[in-house]
Amino acid sequence: MFGNFIDQFWPSTIDGLSLGAIYALVALGYTMVYGVLRLINFAHSEIFMIGTFAALATLNAIGLSAPVGGLALIGLVLMLAVVAGLVSGASAVALEFVAYRPLRRRGASRLAALISAIGASLFLQQLFARVLIPWWFDLPKEKGALPIPKHFTETVDLLSIGDFIIRNDKLFVILGAIVMMIALDQFVNRTQLGRGIRATAQDPETAVLMGVNIDRVVSATFMIGGVMAGVAAALYLMRFGETNYFVGFLLGIKAFTAAVLGGIGNLRGALVGGLTLGLIEMYGSVIFGSAWQDVVAFSVLVLVLMFRPTGILGESLQQARA
Amino acid sequence: MLLEIRDVHVHYGKIAALKGITVEVEEGEIVTLIGANGAGKTTTLKTISGLRPLSSGRILFNGQDISRMPGHKRVLAGIGQAPEGRGIFPGMTVTENLHMGAYARKGDVSKDLAEVFELFPRLAERKNQAGGTMSGGEQQMLAIGRALMSRPKVLLLDEPSMGLAPMLIQQIFTIIEEINRRGTTVLVVEQNAQQALQLAHRAYVLETGRVLKSAPASELLDDPEVRAAYLGGGAGAAGGSGGSGDSGDSGGKAAAVASAPGEAAVVDEPVQKTAPDDRD
Ligand SMILES: Nc1ncnc2c1ncn2[C@@H]1O[C@H](COP(=O)(O)OP(=O)(O)OP(=O)(O)O)[C@@H](O)[C@H]1O
Ligand SMILES: [Mg+2]
Secondary structure (H helix, E strand, O other): OHHHHHHOHHHHHHHHHHHHHHHHHHHHHHHHHHHHHOOOOOOHHHHHHHHHHHHHHHHHHHOOOOOEOHHHHHHHHHHHHHHHHHHHHHHHHHHHHHHHHHHHHOOOOHHHHHHHHHHHHHHHHHHHHHHHHHHHHOOOHHHOOOOOOOOOEOOOEEEEEOOEEEEHHHHHHHHHHHHHHHHHHHHHHHOHHHHHHHHHHHOHHHHHHOOOOHHHHHHHHHHHHHHHHHHHHHHHHHHHOOOOOOHHHHHHHHHHHHHHHHOOOOHHHHHHHHHHHHHHHHHHHHHHOHHHHHHHHHHHHHHHHHHOOOOOOOOHHHOOOO | OOEEEEEEEEEEOOEEEEEEEEEEEOOOOEEEEEEOOOOOHHHHHHHHOOOOOOOEEEEEEOOEEOOOOOHHHHHHHOEEEEOOOOOOOOOOEHHHHHHHHOOOOOOOOHHHHHHHHHHOHHHHHOOOOEHHHOOHHHHHHHHHHHHHOOOOOEEEEEOOOOOOOHHHHHHHHHHHHHHHHOOOEEEEEEOOHHHHHHHOOEEEEEEOOEEEEEEEHHHHHHOHHHHHHHOOOOOOOOOOOOOOOOOOOHHHHHHHHHOOOOOOOEOOOOOOOOOOOOOO
16 A cells, blocks of 8 residues: 555656646635635636636637647647636636625625525536537537547656656646746735735725725736636646536535635645645545545545644735734 | 715614714814714714715715715825724735835825834834734834825824823824824824814714714813713813723713703704713
8 A cells, every 4th residue: 555655656746746736726716715805706616617618619729630749739738728817717707797796785795695606606517518518519408518628738758767757748737837826926916906905805994995996806806816717727628638517516626625725815825735635635546546535635634624723824814804 | 174074874784873973174174083982983984984885964075075986086085094993904014004005196105105204213113024913002103104105185093092001192192293284184083082182173072973062172171071071070180091991981971960051062963961872
């Protein structure tokens, strides 16, 4: 059992990091919306799902005849990431406008917003399952819908030192996530709107007294979370080569778990939580078998929260609110 | 008239917090609102800043009706506030907090920053400290300095003396006077009535959502009813030093009843009670 683990250490570390990078990007959306509105945006998983379909549509439009590798693959992934990021970002803003803003205007309870979030999540899933996917892929409605796009990635081992092998697609996922995290960190700490987001997360009423337009901050927050989910979706499609209307369901729960594990409301916590969760899953599946992957992941979550209820890095954006 | 609050009603759900308040602030004045806990002082300031919607009435600023203007735009229009509890952003440094004060403004803020540091040298010493780890007095200075960063025409201060030691209260009040001398109009809410009345030009006494009296501050200092209810009763009372809850003890009530007739001040509403309603 543990012999396996030693043998598989490097491969599962790389797999864990590349899976964790996707969790981390999706977790950012949960954590930012939670930080600003104290709302768990249940429909965020569907924003991710929409991103995978935006990337898929782009891929179909390009019409590749064979898998690509090298620079061509980098260019292709960049393009998919831009399209999926924009589509997911716009969808997230629209979601907030339709499902949350009217409730916020009327001062509805957080519970009402949560129900609205669950409703929006189911609505989007069913919209894709029953309307968009059958229409798009010409499938009969009653068959459900699981269009699997053909793999487009030509995988190459970029570097191999003994057991330590880095494959190009896994490396792109990790690098892509790091680039997005750095960009976000700079945005939040250096731009005016970024400071508005931080202020709103710490004390929304005082933020208004500073002249912060809360509606704009909220839209920006959903936009950023959506863009991150869209980029994650493009990377996911490259890495796993498939999607379906419930692709976001389990991944969304995992990403939310990652956000809580790292400390919800905390941007760096999303990164730490995502990578930790990815590694735990991969190590767990090597040690106990892949059937136990999710059991291990959630057991660790429960254990961490028992000893550190605010997550690994704590809830830094929302500390000390009177 | 710089700021005019006309017959304003504000509700929290079904509960009326303000029941027709009229307050006027002239350019260049220091005006104070005093009153017991729950009188509606904070609600009044929040309503002026656009954090609470009006149920009825109007707010005029510079002659313009701002009753429906969103809160964030009122900052640009010239209304700055240091809120109750100070509202310091705990995860931001002193400098970042001050920059937040200039959030809505365009252009260079280094001059304003220098002026705030000149008024509050203590803040200059602690530029990079996290706001959440500052002491109560330092946070109060930061809150006032931050509100000044928006270059307000009128500065709203909600209980700047709360929780501060007497010496520090004196210091803060001196700085408020200096801010006013440099041209900023000030509307200050206080429970520390003695010192607020010494500071202000005019004063309003609020009681359970209504204006009980309004008069020049010096007159209210000598007003027997106000003395009894808000200045600790006795003849030579010094203002409360702790800053909280220095109002409405039972002795004060008895004295107020005894001295009810012969009021010098304008009474806005029929007086129902002569002592503040002590809630909670
Ligand atoms: N968020 C709220 N929800 C419901 N009622 C509220 C709320 N805020 C204030 N109130 C009520 O409105 C009334 C006025 O409150 P307000 O905070 O304006 O009083 P205050 O004069 O500032 O008191 P204090 O001196 O204690 O700060 C009180 O009766 C209070 O209970
Ligand atoms: Mg108050």
